[in-house]
Amino acid sequence: MIVNLYPLKEFKLPVIAECINPEVFKGKSIEEIGRLEVWEGNKQRRLNELFKLEAEEAESSPEAPVITIHGDVSRVRRIGAGMKNGEIVVKGDAGMHLGEEMRDGKITVYGNVLGWAGSMMRGGTIEVHGNAGDYLGAPYRGSTEGMKGGKIIVHGNVGREAGAHMKKGIIKIYGCAGQFVGFRMKGGTIYVQKDCEARVGACMVDGTIIVGGCVESVLPSFTIEGLRKRVKIEEGEVVEAPFYLFTGDLTENGRGRLFVAKGPNPHLSHYEKFL
């Protein structure tokens, strides 16, 4: 089954709709789905008060339904939170906490997403064709349990602290990234194809960060390890270019690996005297 959701109005208040989840829609009729509860500001509403719902039968019927949202839902939070299977497609912008703690399945956004997308994710895939906000894949405030698996692909830019506290999984950013990429990360891989603001890998203990563009600076608590001719991002994706390899963060006795492309970073050449 494919369920199409059309926002009935331009949302002004924050909407919290964790029921937009294939797992929850599964086995329900369109009327039942319409009666699911959501919050708009401090008022409780039904899903069909905010969205027009349409169901269509797919030729090859997948196990869990596919949910397609047509329109701007940047005020709608927690879409696909905790989802375990199925697929969500958002044809517009999506709000905060998209796919929070998701375990499996796929979310595709053909627009931008706001903060905390893929927060504390454990499995599955999130693909964003626009930009992502701050704290991509990072845990919410006060928690130190970051991403534990899965894959996030962003084709645009991301805000600060992408992949903070990450333990496992992979984040690929084909645009630029804000500061503190991989803050306190403990494992996993982050790839930033373009430029990166300062403090990459601050306090990282383990894991790999690869920056293909220019980095503002490398923290003084990182030490240079060598030069590499190529770097592997994941199975079947290798970047062929010279990279500096740093390890750190020394202040946390870390052995995280930070690869920084040599070409776009002539200001780091003074490290070569230690090689």
Next chain:
Amino acid sequence: MPVVKAVSCPVCGSLCDDIELTIENGEVVKVKNGCAMCEAKFLSHRSEHRIRKPLIRKDGEFVETTLEEAIRRTAEILAEANYPVLYGWSNTSCEAISVGIELAEEVGGVIDNTAVVCHGPSLLSVQDMGIPSCTLGQIRHRADLIIYWGCDPWSAHPRHIERYTAFAEGRFEKSAWRGYMAKIRSLIGLKKIRSAAKRLVLKEPSEIEARLKPTFVPSIAREGRKLIVVDVRRTKTAEMADFFIQVEPGKDYELLQALRALVRDQELEVDHVAGVPVEYLEEVVDAMVSCDFGALFFGLGLTMGGAKLRNIDAALSLIRDLNMRTKFVIMPMRGHFNVTGANMVFTWQTGYPYAVDFSLGYPRYNPGETSVVDVLLRGESDAALVVASDPVSSFPRKAAEHLARNPLIYVGPHMDVTAQVADVVIPSAFVGIEAPGTAYRMDHVPIPLKKVVDPPEGVLPDEEILRRILSEVRKIKREKTKAEAA
């Protein structure tokens, strides 16, 4: 003339409690022991900017109204709102804040205090890392090394240095005041000699310069309390310091991480960090690890610059590392006199220190999402109550515009910018001058505030106003449920 002793000063987070006031005809006429900021507040509480009557906006103009009418209108706005914000709280008593939180829960709103624009990032990092701290009394009596990072107490907390740190006469540590005076005198003398020498012997100024240069005795080697200042510019406090580190703007994080590495005896592969030579940092680190009891105070320069909350993360980690080698504590320099109290009361009642969202009926906390500035920047709220604060003049323009566009209620003593754009204005008494209460000093010590004079006629304290609004909101809700049932 009656003199009231041991009054607490309701201005900054130092909450000095040794102020003496002379009262004449129900007004404060003389202030003893306070700094200039303290004096200004006590002497001007009856200024012409004072609001004396409740106001309601009708057809774009303010008209005077009764307190009952203003409270009824406030309660209606809040009870109807779908996502109201309740902001301010740092310049009022803990008792009033407590009622404010009840009100936020009742109307399903977002409640936030001024920490969101000052030490909010510090609180986030403290939750991540923990904080080794102590009371100011301990620092006064025992600390032999004081660090001020990104703050200028000489102008923002004028009596902080004299009462609690470098210039305080402690039981076990003596004041560094005399040393500082000697230093100033010698500097003035040096200047005089230099100008005289320039006038007399014009030939070899460079040689004279060399002779006049004081032989370098690292001040860290001398006895007594030491003062280190880290800031982006040479402030008045920096003038007094034994060591002054001028950090490149926005590079505090790099500097902190470098200091951490040095404290842990690790080698750095760079010569300069944040514009400071590593050799100099090594000297500073020597002073840090060789002290017996160090205290680091940090201000907005650290919390709001560059890496923001992660600066504090690094500062807390530095203190953790230092505590492996000596004793060190850390404390934020809180601005408003009861911002610490606001964080305390918020935490007692909701579990979180600021940015609490009650829209789902229970407290939720995620600064960035539930913090008032971000809510306003995204244009989500539809009504606001401001208590004892002036967000319209201090918030980013877009946030302030959104605040003014929606129904806005102001409770406070002054006709400030927020009051001028509000729809309902309710005057309140000055806590600590016209109303009693409790406030928390920056080291989390509760200090009682005194009532020394009566408020203007008909003007109530914040606590009482909020109680009346709360009961009116409850009444409206009851009426609504009854109407729906019928």
